[in-house]
Amino acid sequence: METSTITQTTQYLTFRLDEETFAIEISRVREVLDFSVITKVPGTPDFVRGVINLRGNVVPVVDMRLKFGMTRTEKTVNTCVIIIEINFDGEAAVLGALADSVQEVMDLGPDQVEPAPKIGMRLNAEFIKALGKRTGPNGERFVIILDTDKVFSGTEMAMVEEAGAISDGQAPAQPSL
Numbered sequence: 001m002e003t004s005t006i007t008q009t010t011q012y013l014t015f016r017l018d019e020e021t022f023a024i025e026i027s028r029v030r031e032v033l034d035f036s037v038i039t040k041v042p043g044t045p046d047f048v049r050g051v052i053n054l055r056g057n058v059v060p061v062v063d064m065r066l067k068f069g070m071t072r073t074e075k076t077v078n079t080c081v082i083i084i085e086i087n088f089d090g091e092a093a094v095l096g097a098l099a100d101s102v103q104e105v106m107d108l109g110p111d112q113v114e115p116a117p118k119i120g121m122r123l124n125a126e127f128i129k130a131l132g133k134r135t136g137p138n139g140e141r142f143v144i145i146l147d148t149d150k151v152f153s154g155t156e157m158a159m160v161e162e163a164g165a166i167s168d169g170q171a172p173a174q175p176s177l
Contacts, residue, residue, distance in 0.1 A: 009109040012132065014143055015082060015099040017065050017073075022099075023106070023132060023145045028084045030094065032102050035079040049073075049098060054083065061096035062152065068127075073098050086152045095152060106143070108132045113145070127151045 012023035013032075038050040038061050047066035051058050061081055065073045073079060078101035086093050116128035127150050132143035 009107045014103040016101045021143045023143045028148050030083040033081045035075050059096050063098045087149045
């Protein structure tokens with residue numbers, strides 16, 4: 001979805017990594033889990049912390065901080081795993097995104113969404129779908145809206161699949177926030 005074609009209000013789940021706020025379309029979120037035991041899988045990229053058992057399904061867990069070139073996520077009372085659905089090689093796959101904390105579900109209308117800048121971003125700009133603008137008590141703040149299919153695609157995720165750590169997409173139908 002290009003930002004120029006956003007014509008309706010969309011809901012996003014926001015989460016924190018370090019001092020930045022990120023967002024994922026709520027339609028991609030299946031549930032949010034407390035940080036639990038993660039089993040490391042040999043041969044996966046460093047940003048793949050391992051796998052968890054989610055109701056009988058093996059689900060890979062990606063450390064979003066490592067994926068974006070930050071320091072490793074440390075376990076705190078707020079650390080969580082966001083279970084999301086991605087499109088991987090034309091098929092639905094489920095994975096966990098390890099985040100410092102989940103913030104809120106927010107609505108952003110077309111007038112609150114801007115194209116991502118092409119330069120000056122610490123993150124790979126291809127991962128960014130757009131920037132959301134929110135006005136709060138401390139002024140305007142930006143939320144980085146992620147393109148989950150691009151964040152979790154390519155040769156790195158193929159390595160995860162080869163290691164047997166990609167789920168077949170079986171996940172609950174309703175988000176549990």
